[in-house]
Amino acid sequence: MKKIGILTRDCAGINAAIRAVVRTACHYNMEILGIRRGYEGLVNGELVKLDRLSVSGILNRGGTILKTDRSKKFHTEAGQEQAVQTLKENNIEGLIVVGGNGSMTAAHILASKYNIPTIGIPATIDNDISDVELTIGADTAVNVAIEALDKIRDTATSLERIFVVEVMGRDCGYIALQVALAGGCEEVMIPEKDFDVGKICEEISEGNKKGKISWIVIVAEGRAKADDVAQTIVLTTGLETRVAVLGYIQRGGSPTATDRILAARLGSHAVEVLRSGETDKCVCLKGNRPDTVPLEKAIQPKQIEIEEYYRLIKILT
Secondary structure, three states: OOEEEEEEOOOOOHHHHHHHHHHHHHHOOOEEEEEOOHHHHHHHOOEEEEOOHHHOOOOOOOOOOOOOOOOOHHHOHHHHHHHHHHHHHOOOOEEEEEEOHHHHHHHHHHHHHHOOOEEEEEEOOOOOOOOOOOOEOHHHHHHHHHHHHHHHHHHHHHHOOEEEEEEOOOOOOHHHHHHHHHOOOOEEEOOOOOOOHHHHHHHHHHHHHOOOOOEEEEEEOOOOOHHHHHHHHHHHHOOOEEEEEOHHHHHOOOOOHHHHHHHHHHHHHHHHHHHOOOOOEEEEEEOOEEEEEEHHHHOOOOOOOOHHHHHHHHHHO
16 A cells, blocks of 8 residues: 545544654655545545655644544535545545544445545544544543633632533533543533432532532533523522533643553554555554454444442542
């Protein structure tokens, strides 16, 4: 294999993955083209040549130097065929896709439907790629949220207030669970578990009677809206409640050492796997060793550990 392409989504650590892919490809004297703006750029033919120098100094940068965009075109038969045509016209023999569930699903389509040698690198703050222990970007997102939460707790304690903090996690409660446990929060609401807000209000009222002066509830965006939860708490308990929505700050920022190391290992491994002739796979670490999982399995809904985390959160607070 002499020429490969790479496209990405967006989260902390992706630039580190791009760097690893490019420099490993250069090590094997392979040409590499970056595809700007994700699958939209693949459909439209937005390509740029990458080399060792072009990825210099990006290891610590958040986001992606290749930019990214959601593509409605790729979800059509015509768009997919145009994407394949772009690859063929530019003599791209293999493709590496860095992203989350949506990106991996599209990669599986290219590999299984159009026989394009394709390897996925899991990168998403939600850590929702099945059979992958940790995705690039997840550790940074949790640390960004924890840093913000620590500041919120100072205010909550000083003003004796209840805070409802909304974190990202549309379909997966990974960030919320990690933040709630690491931040010493009293309650966490996630998409994978049913919650009775009325019961939470009862616990808050009982705690208040015993002298508990502050309370922090973490809410994953896919479970509920922080504003709605806060309003219910106010109406039920009569206690002052404030809202903090962390939003997109969780996706940005300089990647942690964990994410940089993971990106370096997975990026390099993706090139090795592609060179070996494998396709339709997602790279990962298993037992701290580079491995792969079929993309068809990787894109299935991920089952995360819930009860142990939730039990600890309740016991420790």
